[in-house]
Amino acid sequence: MSMFEDIPVEVGVIYEGERVRKNDMQVELGGPKVKEKFELAKVRPMEAVEDGKVTIIGPDLKDIPEGSVVPFGIIVETAGPTLDAGLEGVIERRIHGYLNYIEGFMHLNQRYDIWMRLNKKSFQKGLNSFGYLGKVLYRLFKSELSIIEKVQITFITDPAKITEKFSEAVADYEARDAKARGLKDEEVDKVYGCVLCQSFAPSHVCVITPQRYSNCGAISWFDGKASASIDPKGPVFAIERGELINAEKGEFSGVNETVKKRSMGDVNKVWLYTAFDYPHTSCGCFEAIAFYIPEVDGLGVVHRNFKGVTVNGLPFSTLADSAAGGRQVDGFHGMSIEYMRSKKFFAADGGWNRIVWLPKEIKERVKEFIPADVVDKIATEENATNTDDLKAFLKDKNHPIVERWVEETAVEEAPAEEAQIEDQTMPVMTASSLPITAGGFKIILKDAKIYANKVIIKTLKDEKAK
Numbered sequence: 347m348s349m350f351e352d353i354p355v356e357v358g359v360i361y362e363g364e365r366v367r368k369n370d371m372q373v374e375l376g377g378p379k380v381k382e383k384f385e386l387a388k389v390r391p392m393e394a395v396e397d398g399k400v401t402i403i404g405p406d407l408k409d410i411p412e413g414s415v416v417p418f419g420i421i422v423e424t425a426g427p428t429l430d431a432g433l434e435g436v437i438e439r440r441i442h443g444y445l446n447y448i449e450g451f452m453h454l455n456q457r458y459d460i461w462m463r464l465n466k467k468s469f470q471k472g473l474n475s476f477g478y479l480g481k482v483l484y485r486l487f488k489s490e491l492s493i494i495e496k497v498q499i500t501f502i503t504d505p506a507k508i509t510e511k512f513s514e515a516v517a518d519y520e521a522r523d524a525k526a527r528g529l530k531d532e533e534v535d536k537v538y539g540c541v542l543c544q545s546f547a548p549s550h551v552c553v554i555t556p557q558r559y560s561n562c563g564a565i566s567w568f569d570g571k572a573s574a575s576i577d578p579k580g581p582v583f584a585i586e587r588g589e590l591i592n593a594e595k596g597e598f599s600g601v602n603e604t605v606k607k608r609s610m611g612d613v614n615k616v617w618l619y620t621a622f623d624y625p626h627t628s629c630g631c632f633e634a635i636a637f638y639i640p641e642v643d644g645l646g647v648v649h650r651n652f653k654g655v656t657v658n659g660l661p662f663s664t665l666a667d668s669a670a671g672g673r674q675v676d677g678f679h680g681m682s683i684e685y686m687r688s689k690k691f692f693a694a695d696g697g698w699n700r701i702v703w704l705p706k707e708i709k710e711r712v713k714e715f716i717p718a719d720v721v722d723k724i725a726t727e728e729n730a731t732n733t734d735d736l737k738a739f740l741k742d743k744n745h746p747i748v749e750r751w752v753e754e755t756a757v758e759e760a761p762a763e764e765a766q767i768e769d770q771t772m773p774v775m776t777a778s779s780l781p782i783t784a785g786g787f788k789i790i791l792k793d794a795k796i797y798a799n800k801v802i803i804k805t806l807k808d809e810k811a812k
């Protein structure tokens with residue numbers, strides 16, 4: 347008898363990666379329209395957990411009108427003789443994978459960013475209670491992580507209860523992250539990899555070091571270590587760091603070898619501390635994305651919950667689509683908010699001296715980690731809404747990036763003969779992966795460098811006028 351015989355829909359890995367579009371949606375739980383939502387795992391004493399108990403606080407699925415978007419919280423409480431609080435992050439991240447096994451159910455993101463949808467078809471088949479989700483989670487936790495002896499699960503849709511538990515959850519996440527700070531990449535010989543997101547991003551491999559948190563912000567180096575030790579065949583595994591190839595960029599031989607193997611040869615080289623050339627791959631559930639702003643030669647950062655458009659006129663979703671899917675795209679870097687608190691945060695690109703724009707909300711959250719001499723020189727949406735304003739702001743504040751402009755002007759003013767030589771030897775464009783669609787084929791140029799005798803830049807207006 348299947349473990350899920352009494353569940354009205356199928357449950358299995360084949361449903362991972364399944365999307366539920368708005369038109370097919372019975373209900374949306376959490377997501378960008380809801381301010382407070384969370385999922386949290388806790389390790390409790392044995393006597394505090396009733397094995398198999400599922401509690402629903404607030405309306406159940408069958409009581410929520412079709413097409414609704416509701417606030418949502420999940421608490422998974424576990425107990426076991428060898429379980430300790432250091433495993434909470436690992437247990438919590440499994441909620442994502444396990445719920446995605448359910449036919450017609452989609453789970454995205456993590457922690458305070460969760461976004462879930464149930465489709466109408468599965469609801470009509472009878473998946474009309476959180477009780478079924480609880481049974482699936484309970485059975486998968488017990489069968490896949492034998493270290494867990496007892497599990498009880500609580501689903502919350504009652505807004506008042508969510509508000510009460512939300513602040514507790516946020517304090518828990520912060521305590522977990524703070525514990526992981528302090529250790530340096532140079533001090534460890536093992537780092538950790540995660541391929542949980544390969545169902546959405548087939549060539550994506552997260553490389554989790556003490557100073558580079560996972561893209562989703564849910565797995566620290568300590569979590570990686572704990573996960574690999576309790577479930578060595580699971581999605582999180584140890585990587586022998588190997589030889590240090592480039593200390594500035596953050597390149598290690600063992601990381602390159604493992605990423606190449608786990609990405610099926612798609613990604614051969616990863617530089618951990620930069621957004622350029624060989625940046626870390628971007629999956630789909632990164633908390634924020636860094637993007638290059640050529641007009642000022644700086645980097646902007648925008649997080650998933652930012653509602654407006656960034657300083658280059660594009661919203662988070664468009665920027666995220668430019669890099670998501672496990673790609674390595676020059677100038678883009680999907681990342682966690684916690685990475686912004688690391689000393690290695692884009693260290694090879696100039697660190698905070700290279701950051702020119704970020705939403706106010708994020709600036710406030712990471713303010714104490716931004717060097718005091720640059721914090722007021724970084725623009726937010728309140729200071730600049732386009733690149734002209736940004737340039738003026740940076741100049742006015744004398745942001746460190748302005749020095750780079752001076753250097754570039756000096757290159758531009760080099761003697762004509764020298765400039766000519768530059769033209770012949772420098773590529774006009776480089777890209778680690780450049781897709782071209784032509785004649786019914788998609789051609790992907792790897793590590794492309796394009797040379798041209800002449801570059802003609804035309805505005806779209808000129809083209810239309812023809």
Ligand code: SF4
Nearest residue numbers: 540542543552560562
């Ligand atoms: S973002 Fe990275 S660490 Fe987080 S679940 Fe995905 S692959 Fe794993």
